[in-house]
Amino acid sequence: MNIDQQIDQLISEPQYQFTDAEKEKRLLPVIREQLKSHYRNNRHVKSWLDKLALDIDRIPSLAAVPPLPTQMFKYFDLQTSPGELQRILYSSSTSGQTPSRIPISPLTAQRQTKALAAIIKNHFGAKRRPFLAIDSPASNREARGITARGAAIRGFSILAREMVYAFDDHDGRMVFNEERVRDFFRRHQAEEVFALGFTFVIWSEFRKALLDANLRFHCPNLVLVHGGGWKKLRAQSVSKEVFSGTLAGLLGSRPENVLDYYGMVEQTGIVFIDCVAGHKHAPNFAEVKIRNYLTLEENGIGQPGYIEIMNLLPDSYPGMSILTEDVGEILGADDCPCGRKGKYFVFRSRLEKSEARGCGDTFREN
Ligand SMILES: [Zn+2]
Numbered sequence: 496m497n498i499d500q501q502i503d504q505l506i507s508e509p510q511y512q513f514t515d516a517e518k519e520k521r522l523l524p525v526i527r528e529q530l531k532s533h534y535r536n537n538r539h540v541k542s543w544l545d546k547l548a549l550d551i552d553r554i555p556s557l558a559a560v561p562p563l564p565t566q567m568f569k570y571f572d573l574q575t576s577p578g579e580l581q582r583i584l585y586s587s588s589t590s591g592q593t594p595s596r597i598p599i600s601p602l603t604a605q606r607q608t609k610a611l612a613a614i615i616k617n618h619f620g621a622k623r624r625p626f627l628a629i630d631s632p633a634s635n636r637e638a639r640g641i642t643a644r645g646a647a648i649r650g651f652s653i654l655a656r657e658m659v660y661a662f663d664d665h666d667g668r669m670v671f672n673e674e675r676v677r678d679f680f681r682r683h684q685a686e687e688v689f690a691l692g693f694t695f696v697i698w699s700e701f702r703k704a705l706l707d708a709n710l711r712f713h714c715p716n717l718v719l720v721h722g723g724g725w726k727k728l729r730a731q732s733v734s735k736e737v738f739s740g741t742l743a744g745l746l747g748s749r750p751e752n753v754l755d756y757y758g759m760v761e762q763t764g765i766v767f768i769d770c771v772a773g774h775k776h777a778p779n780f781a782e783v784k785i786r787n788y789l790t791l792e793e794n795g796i797g798q799p800g801y802i803e804i805m806n807l808l809p810d811s812y813p814g815m816s817i818l819t820e821d822v823g824e825i826l827g828a829d830d831c832p833c834g835r836k837g838k839y840f841v842f843r844s845r846l847e848k849s850e851a852r853g854c855g856d857t858f859r860e861n
Contacts, residue, residue, distance in 0.1 A: 498528045499602075502807050505780040506609050510617045511835035515828040518782055518837055519557055525807050526560055526815045527551050533575040533813045539567075540575065540813050557782055558793040562803045562818035565761055568595035576600040576811035584646060586760045597761055600811035607764025610808055611650040614778050618768050619654060619718070625683040626655035627676070629692025629701045629721075631662040631669045644693050646763050647722060647756075651691050661692075661701060669696070671704035680712045688717040690746070694755070695727045698738060705745050713747035720768065722756040726845045757842045761817050764808045767842075770833035774826060775840050780807045783840050785825050786818060799824040799843055821845050 496504070502525065513521060530551045533540045544551070547561055554560055567573060570593070574580070581604045586595035599607070634644040652658060659679045662669040680688075692701065697719075705711070719742055728738065739753035757775055758766040767775035767783075777783045782805040785794040794800040802823040806814040822843040831839045 498525055501525050502606065502780060505807060506606060506613055508779060510613050510778045511776050511837060513779060514836050515838055518777075518779075521779070522782055522805065522807065523554070523557055523560075526557070526805065527554055529807070529810075529815050530554075530560070530813075532810070533815075536575040536577060537573060537813070539571040539573060543567075557805060557816075558784060560805065560816045562784075562786060562791065562816045563813055564818045565595065565759070565820060568597060568761060568812075569593040572596070572598075573812045574598040575813060576602070580811065584760050584763055595761060597763070598811045599763075599809075603764075603809045603811045606808040608650070610764040610778065610780060611766065612653050614766060614768070615651060615654060617778075618770075619689070622687070623654060623656035624687045624689050625679065626652065626658045627661060627679055627688065627690040628652075628658060629661045629690060629697050631664045632660050633664040644696075644723070646760065647693075647758065647766070648691060650764075650766070651689070651720065654689050661704075669700055671700070671708075673704070673708050673710070677710070680714060684712060684714040684747070686716065688714050690717060690719045692719075692721050693723050694721045694725060694738070695723070697721050697742065698728055698731075698733060702741060702745065711745060711747065715748055717746050717748040717752060719743075719746065719748065719753045720756055721753070722758055722766065725842075729844065755842075757821075759804070759817075759819060759821075761812075762804045762806045762808075762814060765804065765806055767840075770831060770835060770839075772832045772839075773841070774831050774833070775842065776831065776833075776835040777805075777837055781805060783823070783825070783838055784816075785823055785840065791818075794825070796825050796827055802840070802842070 534544050578600060580598050581601045582599050584597040584599055628648050630644060630648060659675060661676050663672050735755060739750040742753050743750040754769045756766045756768045765781050770776060784803040785800040786803050787794050787800050799822055802819045802821045803816055805816045823840050824843055825838050825840045828838045829836050
């Protein structure tokens with residue numbers, strides 16, 4: 496099997512089935528080939544790997560694959576496929592920072608769509624249901640580039656039988672559409688409703704709008720999935736428990752139906768959704784490493800560090816091992832009560848500010 500076929504197989508086979516050891520065996524040969532291709536097709540990748548004096552064929556383990564800091568996507572054109580792009584994804588640039596620019600080829604886009612569908616089906620089944628997007632349609636408008644928020648809505652919309660947006664756009668502002676939301680719950684509250692939104696938008700806009708309008712719903716089978724933006728909530732001292740409890744209360748569901756996902760625009764196609772045990776798992780075509788803050792060596796179970804996401808989906812950028820600015824911790828491997836195999840981890844926090852890594856700098860954490 497060539498590399499493309501191996502990747503297709505990893506996407507289409509039942510997810511979360513490999514033990515930690517099996518994953519090492521399945522993923523490493525593919526990543527070696529991908530690294531060679533990225534090396535040939537992008538001068539920045541070439542110069543990076545040349546500096547590391549890396550013999551790609553002799554990389555002994557997944558942990559030995561050099562991690563690429565996410566910041567590199569801000570400063571360099573890391574396109575590694577020669578053909579035309581399907582789209583470019585941008586990271587949401589907060590506080591005036593340069594956004595990351597992620598080039599997406601048609602092949603990468605196709606794999607991301609299939610991969611996300613495989614993950615979502617594993618967690619929620621294939622049944623389509625009423626879908627409340629806690630956002631405005633502007634976040635999901637096809638332009639030259641779409642944001643992480645738009646990409647998430649688009650990906651999860653495979654679960655939608657009917658999609659309703661909770662907000663409208665008015666001159667670039669999000670305005671709550673009370674009537675539409677009331678109508679949605681009036682028609683669907685007895686059903687298995689799926690709601691999705693950006694964590695901070697849900698807390699600061701949606702929750703506030705419900706409170707202001709004195710709205711409460713009773714939707715016991717509603718599942719609310721949310722991601723991103725914990726930094727701002729931590730600043731307001733809103734914990735995951737408070738978040739889940741508050742939203743479950745307002746919507747008439749249970750706190751355990753409020754599920755956090757972790758994802759990043761650099762690794763679109765992969766979302767890490769809480770399992771019933773509250774853990775996050777890597778699907779077949781991805782792996783998670785936790786790296787030591789200072790040495791960047793792989794950390795063991797129970798040692799927090801930077802989250803590194805290894806991802807086999809992209810051919811148009813080097814996504815095989817991206818070192819994030821996020822902090823997480825591996826809790827175990829192969830024995831999660833939910834039955835999914837491989838490592839499982841928790842997301843701890845996002846660094847407030849990151850500087851050059853591995854230089855012994857002190858970082859401020861939130
Ligand atoms: Zn689990």
